[in-house]
Amino acid sequence: MKFSTALLALVSAGAAVAQNVSDPFESFASLISDWATENQWNGTAGSHNLPVLLVPSAVTNSSAAANSPVEVHFGTGYFEVLTTYAAGDSVLKNTSVAINVPIWGRAELLAPLDIPLNLSKSIPVAIPGVVNGTIGFSAAEAQVLMNWDLDTPFAGNLNEAGISVFPQQIYTHFTASQLKAARNWTSQELAQLAGPRPPFSFPVIRNATAEDALLEQFLTAFTVDSANGTVAVQTLAANSAYNIDVSFLGIITLTGSIDPSSLSCSLTLYVNIPLAGRVSLAKITGSLITGVTAQISVVLVTGTANLNAKLGSSGKHDLYINAGLSITFIGSWNTPGEFKIMTLPF
Numbered sequence: 001m002k003f004s005t006a007l008l009a010l011v012s013a014g015a016a017v018a019q020n021v022s023d024p025f026e027s028f029a030s031l032i033s034d035w036a037t038e039n040q041w042n043g044t045a046g047s048h049n050l051p052v053l054l055v056p057s058a059v060t061n062s063s064a065a066a067n068s069p070v071e072v073h074f075g076t077g078y079f080e081v082l083t084t085y086a087a088g089d090s091v092l093k094n095t096s097v098a099i100n101v102p103i104w105g106r107a108e109l110l111a112p113l114d115i116p117l118n119l120s121k122s123i124p125v126a127i128p129g130v131v132n133g134t135i136g137f138s139a140a141e142a143q144v145l146m147n148w149d150l151d152t153p154f155a156g157n158l159n160e161a162g163i164s165v166f167p168q169q170i171y172t173h174f175t176a177s178q179l180k181a182a183r184n185w186t187s188q189e190l191a192q193l194a195g196p197r198p199p200f201s202f203p204v205i206r207n208a209t210a211e212d213a214l215l216e217q218f219l220t221a222f223t224v225d226s227a228n229g230t231v232a233v234q235t236l237a238a239n240s241a242y243n244i245d246v247s248f249l250g251i252i253t254l255t256g257s258i259d260p261s262s263l264s265c266s267l268t269l270y271v272n273i274p275l276a277g278r279v280s281l282a283k284i285t286g287s288l289i290t291g292v293t294a295q296i297s298v299v300l301v302t303g304t305a306n307l308n309a310k311l312g313s314s315g316k317h318d319l320y321i322n323a324g325l326s327i328t329f330i331g332s333w334n335t336p337g338e339f340k341i342m343t344l345p346f
C-alpha cells in the first residue's frame with residue numbers, strides 16, 4: 001500500500017537527483033521529507049504499512065482549553081481527510097474525504113458531512129465509473145479509526161478494517177507528552193519520539209502485492225521518462241488537437257492543449273501540495289515558440305513560470321519550463337534552471 005501518491009512522486013523525484021542539498025531540487029525534497037517526518041503519526045490499530053501524515057491546527061486562537069476543537073488534516077494511503085474534532089466529541093464535524101488517483105490527482109469522495117463515531121454502518125462513496133465502495137469512522141482505545149473497502153482501477157480493491165488516524169485527545173501542538181495522553185507509550189517508544197527521527201523514505205514500487213503490480217503497470221503505461229519522474233497522459237485527437245496532462249519534478253502538473261502546427265498553447269499550471277492538493281497556479285496561453293511567461297499570485301503560492309518549446313535534435317519540439325515559486329509551508333522552490341519537461345510528438 002502506498003502513501004499519498006503526491007508525496008510518493010515527490011520524494012522519488014528528489015531521489016533521482018544527486019544527494020546535494022545545495023541543489024534546489026534536492027533541498028525541496030528534503031524540506032518536504034522533513035516536514036512529512038515531523039507530522040508522521042502511527043497509531044496502534046490497523047495496517048502497519050500505513051503511516052498517517054497528521055496536521056492538526058487550532059480552529060480558534062484559544063488553544064488553552066484541553067477540549068477546544070481542532071481542525072484535523074490527515075493523509076493515509078491514498079486518502080486525505082479534513083475534519084474538526086474536540087476531545088470527547090462523538091461526532092467528526094464537517095468531514096470531507098478525498099482520494100489521490102495516480103496521475104489524475106485528487107478527487108472528492110465525500111463532501112463535508114458530520115459523521116457520528118458510533119455509526120455501525122459504513123458510508124457508501126463513489127466516483128461514478130471509477131471508484132466505488134464504503135468509508136467509515138469509529139472510535140476505539142482512545143483513538144479515531146478509519147476503515148474503507150473500495151474498488152479502484154489503479155490498485156484493485158483497497159481494504160482496511162480500521163487504522164488509527166488520530167488520538168481522541170488531540171492537540172494542536174503535537175508533542176510526545178501530549179501523545180502519551182492518547183495511549184500508554186512504552187518508555188522505549190517515548191525515547192524514540194524524543195530522539196532524532198528516523199530518516200523518512202517511501203518504498204520503491206515492488207511487485208510484492210497484486211496492488212503494487214497493478215500500480216506499476218498503470219504508471220508504466222503513462223510514464224514518459226521514469227528516471228526524471230515525469231508522467232504524462234497525452235492524446236492526439238482525430239482533428240489533430242493535442243491534449244496533455246503531465247506531472248514532473250514531483251510537484252508540478254501541466255494540463256491543456258497545444259496546437260501542433262502553430263505551437264500555440266492553452267495550458268493550466270498546478271502545484272501539488274501534500275494535504276492541500278492540486279493548487280491551480282496560472283492559465284498559460286500564447287505561443288510556445290516565442291515563449292509564455294505567467295505571473296503567479298494565488299493562495300499559498302507566488303512566483304513566475306515561463307514555458308517554451310525548442311526544436312530538438314530528434315526533429316521534434318522539446319517543451320521547457322523555468323519557474324521560481326514561493327510556497328507557503330514549504331518555502332521557495334525553483335526549477336533547476338530551464339528544465340526540459342518532455343519531447344512533444346511533433
Ligand SMILES: *[C@@H]1O[C@H](CO)[C@@H](O)[C@H](O)[C@H]1NC(C)=O
Nearest residue numbers: 018019020021022023024026
Ligand atoms: C554540493 O555541491 C557543491 C557545489 O556544487 C559542492 O561544493 C559540494 O561539495 C557538494 N556537496 C556534496 C555533499 O556533494
Ligand SMILES: *[C@@H]1O[C@H](CO)[C@@H](O)[C@H](O)[C@H]1NC(C)=O
Nearest residue numbers: 040041042048049050051198
Ligand atoms: C510508523 O510505521 C512505519 C511502518 O511500520 C515505520 O517504518 C515508521 O518508522 C513508524 N514511524 C514512527 C514515527 O514510529
Ligand SMILES: *[C@@H]1O[C@H](CO)[C@@H](O)[C@H](O)[C@H]1NC(C)=O
Nearest residue numbers: 058059060061062063064068
Ligand atoms: C483571538 O481571538 C479574539 C476573539 O475572537 C480576538 O479578539 C483576537 O484578536 C484574536 N487574537 C489573535 C492573535 O488572532
Ligand SMILES: *[C@@H]1O[C@H](CO)[C@@H](O)[C@H](O)[C@H]1NC(C)=O
Nearest residue numbers: 082084093094095096112113
Ligand atoms: C466545512 O469544510 C469546508 C471545507 O472542507 C469549509 O469550506 C467550510 O467552511 C466548513 N464549514 C464549517 C461550518 O466549518
Ligand SMILES: *[C@@H]1O[C@H](CO)[C@@H](O)[C@H](O)[C@H]1NC(C)=O
Nearest residue numbers: 089090091116117118119120
Ligand atoms: C450516535 O451518536 C449520536 C450523536 O451523539 C446520537 O444522536 C445517536 O443516538 C447515537 N446512535 C447510537 C446508535 O448510539
Ligand SMILES: *[C@@H]1O[C@H](CO)[C@@H](O)[C@H](O)[C@H]1NC(C)=O
Nearest residue numbers: 131132133134149150151157
Ligand atoms: C462496486 O460495484 C460493483 C458493481 O455494482 C460491486 O459488485 C462491488 O461489490 C462494489 N465494490 C465495493 C467495494 O463495494
Ligand SMILES: *[C@@H]1O[C@H](CO)[C@@H](O)[C@H](O)[C@H]1NC(C)=O
Nearest residue numbers: 141142143181182183184185
Ligand atoms: C493506561 O494505563 C493506565 C494505568 O495503568 C490504565 O488505567 C489505562 O486504562 C491505560 N490506558 C490505555 C489507553 O491503555
Ligand SMILES: *[C@@H]1O[C@H](CO)[C@@H](O)[C@H](O)[C@H]1NC(C)=O
Nearest residue numbers: 205206207212213216217220
Ligand atoms: C512487475 O510486474 C510487471 C508485470 O508483471 C512487470 O512488467 C514488471 O517488470 C515487474 N516489476 C518489477 C520491479 O519486478
Ligand SMILES: *[C@@H]1O[C@H](CO)[C@@H](O)[C@H](O)[C@H]1NC(C)=O
Nearest residue numbers: 224225227228340341342343
Ligand atoms: C532527464 O534528465 C536528464 C538529466 O537532467 C536529461 O539529460 C534528460 O534530457 C531528461 N529527459 C527528459 C525527457 O527530459
